[in-house]
Amino acid sequence: MLQQIFGAAIAIAVALAACVAYFWGTNWLLDRFLNSDNVTGADVTRRDKLRDSIRPWLFLLPALLFLSVYLVYPVFETLRLSLLDKTGRNFVGFDNYIWALSDGNFQRSVLNNAMWLIVVPSLATAFGLVIAVLADKLWWGNLAKSLVFMPMAISFVGASVIWRFVYDYRGEGDVQIGLLNAIVTGFGLPPQAWITIPFWNSVFLMIILVWIQTGFAMVILSAALRGIPEETLEAARIDGASDIRIFFDIMIPQIMGTIVVVWTTITIVVLKVFDIIFAMTNGQWDTEVLANFMFKWMFVNFDYGRGSAIAVVIMLAVLPIMIWNIRRANAEQGTR
Known part of the structure; x- marks a missing residue:
């Protein structure tokens, strides 16, 4: 452990140096090489402009180099x-x-991905929005x-490791250490191997990603809610609008742009989801998704052609959403 920490510290120091x-x-x-010591007149101005135009590229060059090597080249190679x-x-x-x-x-992977796309972004965004609204009304909201x-x-x-303990199954008659089976057996019902039940196992895996992404949605939407003019809310209360009416008719319309951005960002994460499936089921019991399917063909079967074809399909699925997100962000910046 100490050796790993020492190695990481050395790597950071070397990188900074x-x-x-x-x-x-x-x-x-x-x-x-572009100093103005031995020149006069127009040459001084020309060298100063040339130096000022080159200097930003010195800062951008490392990032452009890494982007080209680790992003642009892999796309064309794939x-x-x-x-x-x-x-x-x-x-x-x-x-x-x-x-x-x-x-x-x-085809099964595509259907599973479609189900993930419907459930995860919608639930994570909805839960994040509700928590953001409710937390602002509590004195311990920041802690929440x-x-x-x-x-x-x-x-x-x-x-995934944490949730494996939640869904853990030890066999009927054995002591259940999984939280879900402990609750089930507490009510006198038989324990279940939750992640082996077709359809429902995908739902249980989605819950993990919803649990993770709700925090992201909550933070972004909470910031958007604070940008709503207080005068608008006060006017609605004076007119006798209930909190639910204010929420649906005033708050949501005013932050709809942020809601869509959050939803699409989580959608991109879902399209690339791999870690949870790999760690929990490795695609067994009809839980396969495109990213895990691509990994198997590329690094288990060592079929570079088919694995790359699946990777291209994932990229094509993500690309329109990314382009739409970027255009929307640029449009919003242009209107400010």
Whole structure:
């Protein structure tokens, strides 16, 4: 443990030293080669402008380099591999996509992903909105928000481990350590292997992601609610509107843009969900989703063509939502 901490500390120190050395060194070289000491007149202005135009790119260059290597290049490489065979050497055209569309497991993964898309963003956004409204009315609201947001600090795998204990099943007649089975047996009912029950096991897995993402939705929507003019709410109360009427007719319409952004952001997370499925069921008992299906073909079956084709399908599913989100954000900034 100490060795790992020491290694991490050294890595952080080396990375910081490298950043300082890069930025100091590049700026020093820029100032040295484009200095204005030995020039006069228009050349001084020209060099100053050239130096000022180059300097921002020195700060952007590392980020652009990493984006190109770890984001742009993998996209094109994945597209290329999706048109090749299992070994990634022979061109097969769209055969991998045709196989995917006719494969029963792929179709089941698409249906499961669709169910996740319907349930998780809707519930997480709704719960986040309700908690944001109610917490503002409590004197201990900040504590409540902190507790709700806490799961966001846990990795998906860590959250899955926690919920494995909730759904744990030890067999009928054995002592049940799972919280859900402990409650069930407390009422005299037989314990259940919850994550093996078709359809309902997917619902139980969705609950994990809803538990995690509700905190995110709550924080963003809470900030949006505080931006509603107090005069609007006071006028509604004077007119005799109830709290429920104020909530549905005044609050929600005024923060609808934020609600949609939160919903679409969680939707993107759902389309890429992998960790929870992998840690809980690994796609067994009809819980397969596209990301886990892609992982199996790519890193278990080592079929680079089919695995890449599934990855492209996921990317194409995420891309329209991301573009819409970016355009909406740009439009809102343009109106301010």
